[in-house]
Amino acid sequence: MKIKTPKESLTVLTDMVLPGETNSLHNLFGGELLARMDRACSIAAQRHSNRIVVTASVNHVAFNKAVPVGSVLIIESKVSRAFNSSMEVYADVWTEDRESGEKSKVNEGIYTFVAVDLTGSPVKVPVIKPETELEKERFEGALRRKQLSLILSGKMKPEEADELKALFG
Numbered sequence: 001m002k003i004k005t006p007k008e009s010l011t012v013l014t015d016m017v018l019p020g021e022t023n024s025l026h027n028l029f030g031g032e033l034l035a036r037m038d039r040a041c042s043i044a045a046q047r048h049s050n051r052i053v054v055t056a057s058v059n060h061v062a063f064n065k066a067v068p069v070g071s072v073l074i075i076e077s078k079v080s081r082a083f084n085s086s087m088e089v090y091a092d093v094w095t096e097d098r099e100s101g102e103k104s105k106v107n108e109g110i111y112t113f114v115a116v117d118l119t120g121s122p123v124k125v126p127v128i129k130p131e132t133e134l135e136k137e138r139f140e141g142a143l144r145r146k147q148l149s150l151i152l153s154g155k156m157k158p159e160e161a162d163e164l165k166a167l168f169g
C-alpha cells in the first residue's frame with residue numbers, strides 16, 4: 001500500500017455563520033460547529049483511505065473563542081496519524097477578518113475515523129508519513145490519544161495503555 005502524507009488529505013471548508021445556526025448570544029451553536037468539523041474530518045479521512053469512513057469518536061474539542069453570526073469560518077482538516085483501520089484527524093478552525101482578511105484560530109477538534117467496507121467491517125488504511133514539525137508533533141501524540149479514547153470508551157484496560165503509562169512514567 002502506498003505511503004501517504006497528511007497534506008494529501010487536506011480538506012478546507014469555508015462557510016458563513018447564519019442566524020439559524022447560533023445560540024441565544026448570537027454566536028455559533030456548539031453542535032453546529034461539531035457537525036461542520038465532523039464533515040471536514042470525514043472528507044480528510046476518506047481522502048487518506050479512499051474508503052468509506054465512519055466517525056468512531058470525538059477525542060477532544062476546545063471551544064476557545066465564540067464565533068459571532070456573520071463570521072466567515074474556515075475549517076482545515078488533515079489526517080495526523082493512521083493506524084490499522086483507524087485514523088486520527090485534526091480540525092483547526094479559523095475565522096477570517098472581513099477587512100484585513102487575516103485569519104485567527106478559534107477552535108480545534110480531534111476526531112477518530114475508521115475505514116470500513118460495504119458491510120461496515122474495518123479495513124486497512126495506508127501508512128502516513130508526517131512532513132512538517134506540527135505534523136510530526138501531532139503524529140507522535142496520536143497513539144497516547146488513541147489509548148486514552150479507548151480507555152474512556154471501555155475498550156482498553158488502563159494497565160494495557162503502554163504509551164500513556166510511559167508519559168506518566
Ligand SMILES: CC(C)(COP(=O)(O)OP(=O)(O)OC[C@H]1O[C@@H](n2cnc3c(N)ncnc32)[C@H](O)[C@@H]1OP(=O)(O)O)[C@@H](O)C(=O)NCCC(=O)NCCS
Nearest residue numbers: 054055056057083084085086112114120122146149150153
Ligand atoms: C467504529 C466501528 C467501525 C468500530 O468497530 P469495532 O467493531 O469496534 O472494530 P474494532 O474493535 O476492530 O476497531 C476498529 C478500529 O477502531 C478503533 N476504535 C474503536 N473505537 C475507538 C474509540 N472510541 N477511540 C479510538 N479508536 C477507536 C480501534 O482501536 C481500531 O483501530 P485500529 O484498527 O486502527 O487498530 C463501529 O463501532 C461502528 O461502526 N460504529 C458506528 C460508527 C458510526 O455510525 N458513526 C457515526 C455516528 S452517528
